[in-house]
Each structure stands twice: as structure tokens, then as C-alpha cells.
Amino acid sequence: MKTTMKTTMKLSALFAALTTALLVAPTAQAADTLAKIKASGSATMGVRESSRPLSFTLGGEKYAGFHVELCTRVLADVQKALGLPKLDIKYQAVTSQNRIPLVQNGTVDIECGSTTNTTPRQRDVDFAVTTYVEEVRIATRVDTGITGIAQLTGKNVSTTTGTTSVQLLRKHERANGVEFREIFGKDHADSFLLMATGRADAFVMDGALLAGLISSAKNPADFRIVGEVLSVEPIAIMLPKGDPAFKKMVDDSLIAMMKSGEMAKVYDKWFNQPIPPNNTKVGLPLAEATKAAWAAPNDRPVEAYVKQ
């Protein structure tokens, strides 16, 4: 059966119409997460698989971490406020690429991973008050003798695709007129492997993630975190956009924890005590920037922070 000219034209017109409809579709409605949680008796928490110690998997659908614990406490407060007899928490593993779309479309009610609060992202999601201020550092093997970013000129530097560190390195190269060869790992474990096997001389990433990966490496003594702080980034819990009631409840719960000293205790538990899966310590003392963020709770994006 030969496709006639007319059929082809009809199909093309249909295709064009579908594409146009898709491209000019109306905007989504604002979310009402509290009503959804009350109606279904369950909440979905977005979690990361390997962002130790902020949010990571223990295997078999169990997740743990600093932000996971904070979110569990926040959801307990939500449960009390809504007067629910029980609240079922479902965990949804997310990646750097899909975390924002999943919050936007309502699959995830509250994302508790390691997301930086930035102005472009604030167009699509809301952020709770900053709970952790990340400092971007450099991790190297001790035998490379690298002690700062100045020595990275011409070297291989690894970082993870889809993170803010990629753009940070680009900005640094442009600002200081240096050139280094960037190698992109597909996730944090991969980027660390690139540095550990020698393909890269340094791994640039958030200090907490670096410390977490080093502490769970085969021989942690071979690695160290060096150099100045390259960037200060507020890490916050992500919430659906345009839901002021839910955001207020989450913020209030977090601020209460900050004021009562609970936040500091939870921080100490995850950053300075032995934690699963292999009972090692991450060993990151509380940074001044994080203390300041707790003393004056805010949801300012990274662009509002002055680079040190």
C-alpha cells in the first residue's frame, strides 16, 4: 500500500498540531501538599543514594543521613499539626537530573538530599531555610603534593556531571585565566574513582561529600582535602513551588530545631560520630557559615552569598 501525498500531508498536519499543543500548553497549578498528605495519610520523601552523610542508602530501601533525619522529624511535626493518627513515609530515590522535575510534578513532597539553593532553581521549586552551608573543596591523593587550586593549572580535575561544581570550575578558569582539563564522572562515586585511580589529580566537590567518600574508601589515609574554600553554597530541603502553608510548617519545624539546639546535636551525630554503613566517622567540624545560617534562619540562594 503506497502512502499517498494526501495521507502524508494529513500526518504532517497532525504531527504539527500535536507539537504546537504541547509547546503552548498552560502552566501547572500551585501545589497543596498538606491537603494531599492529609488525604492520603502518606508523604513521599526524596532521598539520594550516595550523598553521604547528608542522604544515602543503607541497602534494601533504607535511607539515612543528616537531611533524612531532619525530614523525618519535620514530617513527625506535620503529622502532629494535621492531627493524623499515623503518617506513612515513602522514600523515592532521586538523582541530580530528576530531583527538580519530581518535586515539580508532585511525585516527591519533600526532597531531602544535597541540593544547593540557587536563583534559577527557585523558579521551579521552593527551598526551606538553609540547614547546611557547603564549602566546595578539593580532594587529592596525598602523593600528588597538591595543596591548592593554584597548583591545578594544566592538571586533570574531576567533578560530577550535573552539579554546581562544574560551573564553578568554569567560572574560576575564566576569572583567573587558568586552564585545567576537566573530566566528568557520571556520579560522585565515579568521580572519586577517577581521582583515586590516577586519571584525575584532584576531585572538586562539596566538602561533606568529599569527606564522606574519603572516609568510606579502602585506604582513607591516602587522600586529603586541601586548599581554600572555592565557593560557599547553601544546601536546603526542596519543597513544591507555590505552597506557602507547607513551607511555613517545614520552616517552623526546622527553626524550632535550630533554636533548641537539636539541630547541632543532629549535625554532630552525622558528621562527627561513627555512622553506617561501615561505622566510620566523616569528621567535619561545624563551619562558621553553617552556624551563622542557623543563628539567622533564611532561604537565601547561593548568589546572595559573598564568595570568600
Next chain:
Amino acid sequence: MNWDWQVFCRETVTGDVIAGCFGSGGDVTYLDWMLSAWGWTVSVAALALVVALFFGSLMGILRTVPDRRLVALGTAWTELFRNIPLLVQIFLWYYVLPELFTPLRELPSFVLVVFALGFFTSARIAEQVRAGIQSLPQGQRYAGLAVGLTLPQTYRYVLLPMAFRIVIPPLTSESMNIVKNSSVAFAVSVAELTMFAMQAGEETSRTMEMYLAVTLLYFVSAFTINRVMLVVENRVRVPGMLGAK
């Protein structure tokens, strides 16, 4: 859904919108970056295709010669590269082989991906070439030998001209597949379109626009190959030969 197609005109470091959408004097817009990533995709695909056609044709021919050892060589090659997933092969080339053969460590990941993708596709091309040769009547080979041509000459002047014309459609599919499979190169840090889509989508929070543009470029690349091969097929067609209209 609010669309922001102007994101392509933004500069990648400062985020300012640049008039004309192409950066100059050190400025790089997302459009520049996407075109550069497209260049990488096309380069990986083209070089891998050359490697695949060369080794694939060679191994396919070897599987049809009378010598049992050469047949075994061709079969071993084909089965080895056909039975391992592409992504696993790429990781083997990038992480495992450089541990075993230290000279490989010096090679950039681009070269390793070209080999990995090329050898993976060569196994499939070998099968197609073998099928093309074996679909010819036995008489062709014997007629060639009877007329006084050596076996290599019989292949060169009698068998391969017909066999290759027969397998142009499957070879077109393989060429298009190489363009699409090149997207796995992102896993070993080749700055191609898929990595651009992921990274730029993350930086600008405009994942829809980025992925749609990248989809369009992949489609255009694969479709161009399709049309080029159609022209090739029509130009090399010989009336009266197998596969001709």
C-alpha cells in the same frame, strides 16, 4: 509549562543574555556549547563508524573463507563483542584495560570510546556482511575461481561488489545506531550532546528546552545519515544485479 528558549543565548559563566546568541571574545553561550557538543558527537560517531566498517567487513569476510582458522578468528571476534553490553564495554576500555595495559592510560577517553563503540558495532557489521556474502549463490564463487581468479580476486571483483550492495540497508541502520549509541560516551567524560543536556539542564534549570534541542540534533544527525545512504544506494545500484530495482 513556561518555555524560555532564550536560555540558549545566555553566557555560560555569567548568565547574561548575549545579543545574536553566539558568544565572542572568550564568551561562550549555551548555543555555542551545544554546537561544540554536537561536534563531539559527530566526531565520535564518524570515527567509530570508520573503525567499525573496517574491522566489521574484515571479520565478516573472514567468516566466509575456506580456511577454518580464519573462520574461527572471525567468529571469536564477533561473539566477543556481541555478547557484552555497550556500556560495559566502554567501562572495560576506560577502567579495566588501562590497569592491565599501562600505555592505554595515556590515551584520551575520546580514543577509547571510538575503539569501544567501533568494535561493538563491528561485530554487528560482521554479521551483516557475512549474511550478504552467504546470500549469494555458491556458483558465483566457483565461477570466479574457475575463470582463473585467485580467492582474494574473486572476493574483490565478484562477491563483495554484490554483497555490499545487498547489505546497504542494514549498514544504514548500523550507521544510524552508532550516532545514537555515541550518547553513552558521556559516562566516560566525552563532552558530547547527552552530557551537555544533563549539565546545561542542571545549571539553567531548563531541562525541557535542553533535552528537546538535543533530541532535535540527534534526530537530524541520524536522519542525515539515512538520506545520505539512500543517495549512495541509488548511485551504486546496477541494473540486473541482486538488490537492484
